[in-house]
Amino acid sequence: MPDQIADPSDLRADCTRCFGLCCVALPFARSADFALDKPAGKPCPNLQGDHRCGIHADLRQKGFTGCTVYDCFGAGQKVSQVTFDGQDWRTGSTEDARRMFDVFPVVRQLHELLWYLTEALGLPAARPVHPELRRALEKTERLTRLTAEELAALDVAAHRQEVNVLLLRTSELARAGVGGKGQGKGKGRRRDRRGADLMGARLRGADLRGVSLRGAYLIAADLTGADLRGADLIGADLRDADLTDADLTGAFFLTQPQVNAARGSTGTRLPASVSRPVHWTAAR
Numbered sequence: 340m341p342d343q344i345a346d347p348s349d350l351r352a353d354c355t356r357c358f359g360l361c362c363v364a365l366p367f368a369r370s371a372d373f374a375l376d377k378p379a380g381k382p383c384p385n386l387q388g389d390h391r392c393g394i395h396a397d398l399r400q401k402g403f404t405g406c407t408v409y410d411c412f413g414a415g416q417k418v419s420q421v422t423f424d425g426q427d428w429r430t431g432s433t434e435d436a437r438r439m440f441d442v443f444p445v446v447r448q449l450h451e452l453l454w455y456l457t458e459a460l461g462l463p464a465a466r467p468v469h470p471e472l473r474r475a476l477e478k479t480e481r482l483t484r485l486t487a488e489e490l491a492a493l494d495v496a497a498h499r500q501e502v503n504v505l506l507l508r509t510s511e512l513a514r515a516g517v518g519g520k521g522q523g524k525g526k527g528r529r530r531d532r533r534g535a536d537l538m539g540a541r542l543r544g545a546d547l548r549g550v551s552l553r554g555a556y557l558i559a560a561d562l563t564g565a566d567l568r569g570a571d572l573i574g575a576d577l578r579d580a581d582l583t584d585a586d587l588t589g590a591f592f593l594t595q596p597q598v599n600a601a602r603g604s605t606g607t608r609l610p611a612s613v614s615r616p617v618h619w620t621a622a623r
């Protein structure tokens with residue numbers, strides 16, 4: 340009997356099936372992203388008894404931009420409904436609540452890996468590694484269904500490293516042959532911008548097709564009208580990056596939180612895996 344595989348919709352937050360875990364388990368600090376300090380394990384003052392946010396419609400106006408950027412990749416409903424079998428932290432024991440808050444970040448990391456693995460299995464160019472990707476997907480899904488004790492003891496960094504090797508190979512296969520003449524001399528170097536410091540960089544109209552921007556710092560970079568088709572964006576920091584009219588069609592390993600943290604417009608072309616943030620259209 341093949342392993343249970345996550346439906347892609349299970350890799351997006353479904354707050355209706357969660358106990359507001361991101362609003363309790365995680366700490367945040369008063370900053371441009373949050374209007375107040377909150378320690379881990381303490382509910383946000385805006386969290387209501389029904390586990391919904393009381394200011395959801397005005398998060399940005401009320402100084403909680405960070406909440407509009409965050410996404411749990413479905414870990415919230417997994418921990419609430421599967422790990423704790425629908426047991427609410429408000430009505431359960433203090434010990435159970437603590438365990439729930441401890442495993443939530445672990446399951447979020449696993450669900451983020453499920454997001455990348457699911458996307459990698461959808462890339463035809465990565466067919467040579469599909470069997471290994473499929474096995475990694477099944478193993479990761481199995482790990483998300485461990486008990487709270489087992490999850491708390493899990494070496495998630497080691498598993499992440501194991502999956503990362505496969506994602507790197509996927510990236511090489513998916514980017515091979517993508518990209519124009521513009522990248523001529525120094526083509527190798529130009530195509531590999533992993534971890535590059537591109538903070539505030541002027542990349543307006545840049546040809547970044549098939550480039551690895553894995554873990555690149557693109558904070559407040561101007562990518563207006565840039566061509567990012569087929570680029571690898573895993574872990575790229577896009578906070579306040581301007582993606583107005585940029586083309587990210589076929590860009591991969593891009594997540595909703597990355598998109599939510601950036602700026603864009605109705606003219607920005609996004610890959611099918613992510614949706615256009617409400618605040619993009621509101622702003623332009």
Ligand code: SF4
Pocket residue numbers: 361362383384385386387391392393394395398403406
């Ligand atoms: S402001 Fe709302 S979404 Fe943000 S942590 Fe508080 S309850 Fe959650």
